[in-house]
Each structure stands twice: as structure tokens, then as C-alpha cells.
Amino acid sequence: MPRLSKDQCLSDLKLRILSTALAPGSDLDETTLAEHYGMSRTPMREVLHRLAGAGFITTSENRGAKVASMDIGTMRTFFQTAPMIYANIASLAAEARTGPQMDALKDAQHAFTKATAAQDAQATALANHRFHAVIGEMAHNPYLVASLDRLLIDHTRLSQRFYQPANANEKMLIVKASDQHDALITAIEAQESALAIDLSLQHWDLSRDRMERYVRPDPLPVDVVSLKDRRNAV
Amino acid sequence: MPRLSKDQCLSDLKLRILSTALAPGSDLDETTLAEHYGMSRTPMREVLHRLAGAGFITTSENRGAKVASMDIGTMRTFFQTAPMIYANIASLAAEARTGPQMDALKDAQHAFTKATAAQDAQATALANHRFHAVIGEMAHNPYLVASLDRLLIDHTRLSQRFYQPANANEKMLIVKASDQHDALITAIEAQESALAIDLSLQHWDLSRDRMERYVRPDPLPVDVVSLKDRRNAV
DNA sequence: GGGCTCGAAATTGTATACATTTAGTACACA
DNA sequence: TGTGTACTAAATGTATACAATTTCGAGCCC
The missing domain is CATH 1.20.120.530 (GntR ligand-binding domain-like)
Known part of the structure; x- marks a missing residue:
């Protein structure tokens, strides 16, 4: 899935999380995601921080991002x-x-x-x-x-x-x-x-x-x- | 103010916004801020996105960040x-x-x-x-x-x-x-x-x-x- | 066998060079 | 004088190389 804009990437990830295609609590690898969406890691990381700000995912220092859990x-x-x-x-x-x-x-x-x-x-x-x-x-x-x-x-x-x-x-x-x-x-x-x-x-x-x-x-x-x-x- | 960690930078900016040292609606220049906190633009942009996620500032594509206004x-x-x-x-x-x-x-x-x-x-x-x-x-x-x-x-x-x-x-x-x-x-x-x-x-x-x-x-x-x-x- | 240390591989974090977009200015023309 | 346009400078957005941290497994000692 190459060459998607940042906005498209953002809404696609939101959809995948809302539909539980990405399961609650699962790990997100920024390198893999960047390749998947055909962009470099820098803008991908920005998308992830946006998702974190909106409560879709959580991030922790040096330990990557996870889909928000539903305990x-x-x-x-x-x-x-x-x-x-x-x-x-x-x-x-x-x-x-x-x-x-x-x-x-x-x-x-x-x-x-x-x-x-x-x-x-x-x-x-x-x-x-x-x-x-x-x-x-x-x-x-x-x-x-x-x-x-x-x-x-x-x-x-x-x-x-x-x-x-x-x-x-x-x-x-x-x-x-x-x-x-x-x-x-x-x-x-x-x-x-x-x-x-x-x-x-x-x-x-x-x-x-x-x-x-x-x-x-x-x-x-x-x-x-x-x-x-x-x-x-x- | 050189060599501040990202977390320190984040909480310092929060304090400056809460105290209105940074006025509501005022523009934030990421290059200037990065120099001020002694880091490169990449982590500075990350801090800004965190602030945006928490409602302290707003960002718009290609047009930088503003302190959240109070109309x-x-x-x-x-x-x-x-x-x-x-x-x-x-x-x-x-x-x-x-x-x-x-x-x-x-x-x-x-x-x-x-x-x-x-x-x-x-x-x-x-x-x-x-x-x-x-x-x-x-x-x-x-x-x-x-x-x-x-x-x-x-x-x-x-x-x-x-x-x-x-x-x-x-x-x-x-x-x-x-x-x-x-x-x-x-x-x-x-x-x-x-x-x-x-x-x-x-x-x-x-x-x-x-x-x-x-x-x-x-x-x-x-x-x-x-x-x-x-x-x-x- | 259980638990420890050490080290290599993988992953995240940072700096910097470069591309793209925007904003401001000078200048031509009506 | 006002308006539109082209150009330039400054800012934001992206890619990539490199640094730091974490993870995982091999080897070792008890």
C-alpha cells in the first residue's frame, strides 16, 4: 500500500483500530507501518503521536506504541x-x-x-x-x-x-x-x-x-x- | 537554555502556556523553540504534537503551531x-x-x-x-x-x-x-x-x-x- | 536445572540535509 | 493608486544516517 498521504494513513489506522482489525493492546511497529504506508519513519511517528493524543493508542518512551487496551x-x-x-x-x-x-x-x-x-x-x-x-x-x-x-x-x-x-x-x-x-x-x-x-x-x-x-x-x-x-x- | 530533556521541555512549555507567558493565539516557531531548548527540530516537533493532543496548542498543515486561543x-x-x-x-x-x-x-x-x-x-x-x-x-x-x-x-x-x-x-x-x-x-x-x-x-x-x-x-x-x-x- | 551476566540484534530516538509549501516584496500594468 | 504576478526568503514537511536503548539468547556459575 504505497504512497498514501499522512491524512489517509491517519484515518486508515483509526478505522483499523475501531474495527479491531488491530486488536486492543497489540504492539505497533513504526518501521513496519512506515513501509506499509509507503512513507519514512518521521511522518509515521507523527501520525502515531496524533493517534496517541486522540486516545487511539498509547506510547511509552523507548518502547513503542500499543493499541489502547480495553481491560x-x-x-x-x-x-x-x-x-x-x-x-x-x-x-x-x-x-x-x-x-x-x-x-x-x-x-x-x-x-x-x-x-x-x-x-x-x-x-x-x-x-x-x-x-x-x-x-x-x-x-x-x-x-x-x-x-x-x-x-x-x-x-x-x-x-x-x-x-x-x-x-x-x-x-x-x-x-x-x-x-x-x-x-x-x-x-x-x-x-x-x-x-x-x-x-x-x-x-x-x-x-x-x-x-x-x-x-x-x-x-x-x-x-x-x-x-x-x-x-x-x- | 541548552540541553533540556524532552519531558522537561514539554512541562516547561505547558507552564509557559498556563501562565500566559505565551499568550493565547500566539504563533510558535519550531526552529526558534528547538534552539531555545537545545534540541533539533525532530524531537521539538514531537513535543508540539503532544501539546496539540492535550489541547495546549493547535497545529495546521504547513502553517505551524499556535497557542490555543481563548475567544x-x-x-x-x-x-x-x-x-x-x-x-x-x-x-x-x-x-x-x-x-x-x-x-x-x-x-x-x-x-x-x-x-x-x-x-x-x-x-x-x-x-x-x-x-x-x-x-x-x-x-x-x-x-x-x-x-x-x-x-x-x-x-x-x-x-x-x-x-x-x-x-x-x-x-x-x-x-x-x-x-x-x-x-x-x-x-x-x-x-x-x-x-x-x-x-x-x-x-x-x-x-x-x-x-x-x-x-x-x-x-x-x-x-x-x-x-x-x-x-x-x- | 535455575538464575545471572554479557553481548549482539532489533527497535526507538535524534540530528541534519534536502524538498516542498507559504508569505512577503518588488515591480509592472491598468 | 490599486491590483495582480513573479520571485525570493523563510518556514514547515520528509528522508536518511547515526546514536542510544531495549530485548533476547547464549554461555556461565552456583
């Missing part, structure tokens, strides 16, 4: 923090959104429905990411957006598997999420911020249920042996 | 956002603080009172910054801390002049702020998160009053001419 502690914090930020962002977006931003939001939603119809899980997750990032732009609040962007990174990585519906019920949940997007678009366009808060919290409830089901899968059938084993485990 | 629109957003984030951070800090972090917090408060006693406005503002940054570390929430850190940058830059007390009344306000710090330390150490929220909101009210007095100085004497002029202004 159990961080996820607890994620579930604790997301609804507050999402709701506030939605409220501010309803107050401050502009016309071109509304267009961008509808575009993102269009891409979302198209990806769900095609059963393309990865494209669905990324379109969802873009949808919520646009709402962030609308809020016009650099302080909260710094939080939001970091939340969305982990949200998108966590959601990766839910957009691959395993049964009719899961398929229905995705349709429901899409309907909530439409309702949110209407509320934001009408500048009804109280409604936007309410809708974004409903939307969060749906996401959280799906994500928690993945994080903590349905309990296994109980039997005496496994229980005894577990009782003495750490 | 009137951003400040409106600042006043809107700060109390929510400060209160949530204080609450989380009370829940999650560790022993060493408590020591660091008390150190910062010690530096704060020492600086006020010495009437050193700049040292006071920076010690106040450190105090609140430590509470951020305690909260152990990377999402919210991203917001907090950006708020604190502007908070410290705005506060710069208030710690230069012009009269007995202003001197008393600084003493009051210091007392609130002490109360907050006690609440966090006792893990009383509801109290910590309340105290941090009180502390914010005090700061906001001081800052707004600077941003919007006491109203000028009303006269008919200026009123008429203003009525037709944008």
Missing part, C-alpha cells in the same frame, strides 16, 4: 460515564446544530441503514460511529467532545460483534436502534433538547444491554462439577 | 461545562482515591497556601492547577479526565490575574478558596462523595464569580449616548 476496569468506567456525556452532547447538539451538520448527520444515518441492510457488521459499526461523532461536532463544545471521542472509540470497538445478528431478535434490535437514530435526527433538527436527551438515553439503554450481553454472556447451564471448580477459583 | 465563544462553553465535570470528578475521586494520591493532593495544597502567602500570583495559579489535576487522577476515569484537563488549561489561564489581590476583599476570597480546598481534602479522604460534589460546586461558584468579574468587568456608568450607540450595534 475490565476501563469498561466499568465506560458504562459509568457514557450516558452522562451522551445525553449532554445530544442536548447541546439540539441547541447548536447547523444546516450542513444536519446534512452530514442524515448522510451518516443513510450509510448506517445501508450497511445494516447489507448485513455488513463492520460498516454498520463504523457508520454508527460517524453518526455519533457528527452529533459531537454539533454540540460545539471542545471540552465534552474530548470525552465523547474517547468514549466512542471504546463504544465502537465493543459494538463490533453486535451488528452481526445471530437471530431474528437481534435483527429487530438493530432496526430499533436505527429508528432511534431517526427520532434523534428529528429532535435535533427541531431543536428540542429535552427530547434529544431522552432519546439518547433510550438509545444508550439499548446499546448497553447489547454490550453487556457480550461482556457477560448468558449464564452457562449449572452443574455441580463446574460450580465446585469455580468456588475455589480466584 | 469569547469558547469561554461561554467553558462556563457552561465546568461545574458538571468538576462535580463528577470530585465524586469519583472520593470513591477511588489512593493513599499516595492523598499525599500528592496535600502537597499541592501546601504549595498553594505557600504561594498565596508570598503573594506570588503565578505560583498560586499553577499550584491551584496541580491541586485540581491531582483530583482528576484520583477519579481514575480517562474519559472525563480528557474533559477536565482541557477545562483546567483555560481555567488556569483565566485565573491568572485573580491571585494578584488588589484589596482586602479579594485577599479574603483567596483565603476562602484555600479553606474550600481543605474541606475538599477532608471529604475526599473520608470518601464522602456527596459532600465532595457539594464542596466542588461551592468552589466553582467562587471561581466563577471572580472570573466573570474579569471577563465582564463591573458595568460602566449608564449614559444615554452609549445606550443609543449600543442599540444599533451588532
Whole structure:
């Protein structure tokens, strides 16, 4: 993949991280990446520092870069923090959104429905990411957006598997999420911020249920042996 | 100032920005800075990208770096956002603080009172910054801390002049702020998160009053001419 | 066999030369 | 006098060579 510009390289790496093509916690070798993108190490290092600043990766002196990890502690914090930020962002977006931003939001939603119809899980997750990032732009609040962007990174990585519906019920949940997007678009366009808060919290409830089901899968059938084993485990 | 390590250079630039020795919006020349810190342009550029990632400066392609500006629109957003984030951070800090972090917090408060006693406005503002940054570390929430850190940058830059007390009344306000710090330390150490929220909101009210007095100085004497002029202004 | 030291290979960090882009100025022309 | 254009100087962006650090394995001692 030779001769990509720095911006293209940046967004490509973001996509690879959001889609977990680059797994959380995995090492990034700057020499390899530089060759891959057809540039020298100097601009590649600059891209890596940008990614680090935005929370996609972490770097440590003399020890290279890693994709930001998603340990159990961080996820607890994620579930604790997301609804507050999402709701506030939605409220501010309803107050401050502009016309071109509304267009961008509808575009993102269009891409979302198209990806769900095609059963393309990865494209669905990324379109969802873009949808919520646009709402962030609308809020016009650099302080909260710094939080939001970091939340969305982990949200998108966590959601990766839910957009691959395993049964009719899961398929229905995705349709429901899409309907909530439409309702949110209407509320934001009408500048009804109280409604936007309410809708974004409903939307969060749906996401959280799906994500928690993945994080903590349905309990296994109980039997005496496994229980005894577990009782003495750490 | 030759032969400073990259970390020293980074924190020195942060201090110069927080103290407004480098004015908001002013241009940064990477060649000059590199010479000043006794390093080549490559690591200097890396430092600048780190600062950009943390919100201290902004960079634009082929056009260099600027210290983050503080326009009137951003400040409106600042006043809107700060109390929510400060209160949530204080609450989380009370829940999650560790022993060493408590020591660091008390150190910062010690530096704060020492600086006020010495009437050193700049040292006071920076010690106040450190105090609140430590509470951020305690909260152990990377999402919210991203917001907090950006708020604190502007908070410290705005506060710069208030710690230069012009009269007995202003001197008393600084003493009051210091007392609130002490109360907050006690609440966090006792893990009383509801109290910590309340105290941090009180502390914010005090700061906001001081800052707004600077941003919007006491109203000028009303006269008919200026009123008429203003009525037709944008 | 376990753990240590030493050294070579690989990886990251820095300096510098060179390419590219921007900004400022002089000058021509209307 | 104002405007547009070409040129020059200064700044940013990139590539590459070299220095410093870390990692990993071989060899050794206990």
C-alpha cells in the first residue's frame, strides 16, 4: 500500500483500530507501518503521536506504541460515564446544530441503514460511529467532545460483534436502534433538547444491554462439577 | 537554555502556556523553540504534537503551531461545562482515591497556601492547577479526565490575574478558596462523595464569580449616548 | 536445572540535509 | 493608486544516517 498521504494513513489506522482489525493492546511497529504506508519513519511517528493524543493508542518512551487496551476496569468506567456525556452532547447538539451538520448527520444515518441492510457488521459499526461523532461536532463544545471521542472509540470497538445478528431478535434490535437514530435526527433538527436527551438515553439503554450481553454472556447451564471448580477459583 | 530533556521541555512549555507567558493565539516557531531548548527540530516537533493532543496548542498543515486561543465563544462553553465535570470528578475521586494520591493532593495544597502567602500570583495559579489535576487522577476515569484537563488549561489561564489581590476583599476570597480546598481534602479522604460534589460546586461558584468579574468587568456608568450607540450595534 | 551476566540484534530516538509549501516584496500594468 | 504576478526568503514537511536503548539468547556459575 504505497504512497498514501499522512491524512489517509491517519484515518486508515483509526478505522483499523475501531474495527479491531488491530486488536486492543497489540504492539505497533513504526518501521513496519512506515513501509506499509509507503512513507519514512518521521511522518509515521507523527501520525502515531496524533493517534496517541486522540486516545487511539498509547506510547511509552523507548518502547513503542500499543493499541489502547480495553481491560475490565476501563469498561466499568465506560458504562459509568457514557450516558452522562451522551445525553449532554445530544442536548447541546439540539441547541447548536447547523444546516450542513444536519446534512452530514442524515448522510451518516443513510450509510448506517445501508450497511445494516447489507448485513455488513463492520460498516454498520463504523457508520454508527460517524453518526455519533457528527452529533459531537454539533454540540460545539471542545471540552465534552474530548470525552465523547474517547468514549466512542471504546463504544465502537465493543459494538463490533453486535451488528452481526445471530437471530431474528437481534435483527429487530438493530432496526430499533436505527429508528432511534431517526427520532434523534428529528429532535435535533427541531431543536428540542429535552427530547434529544431522552432519546439518547433510550438509545444508550439499548446499546448497553447489547454490550453487556457480550461482556457477560448468558449464564452457562449449572452443574455441580463446574460450580465446585469455580468456588475455589480466584 | 541548552540541553533540556524532552519531558522537561514539554512541562516547561505547558507552564509557559498556563501562565500566559505565551499568550493565547500566539504563533510558535519550531526552529526558534528547538534552539531555545537545545534540541533539533525532530524531537521539538514531537513535543508540539503532544501539546496539540492535550489541547495546549493547535497545529495546521504547513502553517505551524499556535497557542490555543481563548475567544469569547469558547469561554461561554467553558462556563457552561465546568461545574458538571468538576462535580463528577470530585465524586469519583472520593470513591477511588489512593493513599499516595492523598499525599500528592496535600502537597499541592501546601504549595498553594505557600504561594498565596508570598503573594506570588503565578505560583498560586499553577499550584491551584496541580491541586485540581491531582483530583482528576484520583477519579481514575480517562474519559472525563480528557474533559477536565482541557477545562483546567483555560481555567488556569483565566485565573491568572485573580491571585494578584488588589484589596482586602479579594485577599479574603483567596483565603476562602484555600479553606474550600481543605474541606475538599477532608471529604475526599473520608470518601464522602456527596459532600465532595457539594464542596466542588461551592468552589466553582467562587471561581466563577471572580472570573466573570474579569471577563465582564463591573458595568460602566449608564449614559444615554452609549445606550443609543449600543442599540444599533451588532 | 535455575538464575545471572554479557553481548549482539532489533527497535526507538535524534540530528541534519534536502524538498516542498507559504508569505512577503518588488515591480509592472491598468 | 490599486491590483495582480513573479520571485525570493523563510518556514514547515520528509528522508536518511547515526546514536542510544531495549530485548533476547547464549554461555556461565552456583
